[in-house]
Amino acid sequence: MQPDIEIYVLSCPTDNIVTWLSQKFTLLEQTHPxxxxxxxxxxxxxxxIPVTILEQASGKRFTSIWFDSSQTPWENDILCAKDAYSSLQCEVRCNYQGWEEEGDQDPDQWWKINNHGEGPFVWN
Known part of the structure; x- marks a missing residue:
């Protein structure tokens, strides 16, 4: 189980993200720092589960959704990304290998899901 989950969504309004989260979880609090x-x-x-939604996290068009918890319903970033794509219908990207304390993972290796399909790619 990963200690946290982070995905990036392309050109997706924050209100849509909050609606998706509200359908999967009970929304206890929402603030705008x-x-x-x-x-x-x-x-x-x-x-x-604390979640931070940060617009323009990677360029102007990507929004980061960071679940600061190991208690999410997904085992890894890719499963979360698949769920997000099926609900939000916008491109979703996440780290391909997931989180590891030690390892020789390529930081530019990512997983992308969009209306053309899904698979690994290099995001740099």
Whole structure:
């Protein structure tokens, strides 16, 4: 199990992201620390899950969705990305290999899901 999950969505309004999260989790709290940042506290099976939604996280068009918890319903970033794509219908990217404390993973190796399909690619 990963200690956290992070995905990036392309040209997807934050309101749509919050709606998706509200369908999967109980939304306990929502704050806006800045014009580009929305923080939500979610609940699932008695676990609270803090999530940060940061617009323009990678260039102007990508929004980061970071689940700061190992208690999400997904085992890894790719499963979360697939779920997000099926609901949001916008391109989703995530780290291909997931998180490892040690390892020789390529930081530019990513997984992309869009209306053309899905698979690994280099994002640099």
């Amino acid at each position: 800045s014009s580009l940042c929305t923080k939500v506290i979610l609940e699932l099976d008695g676990n609270t």
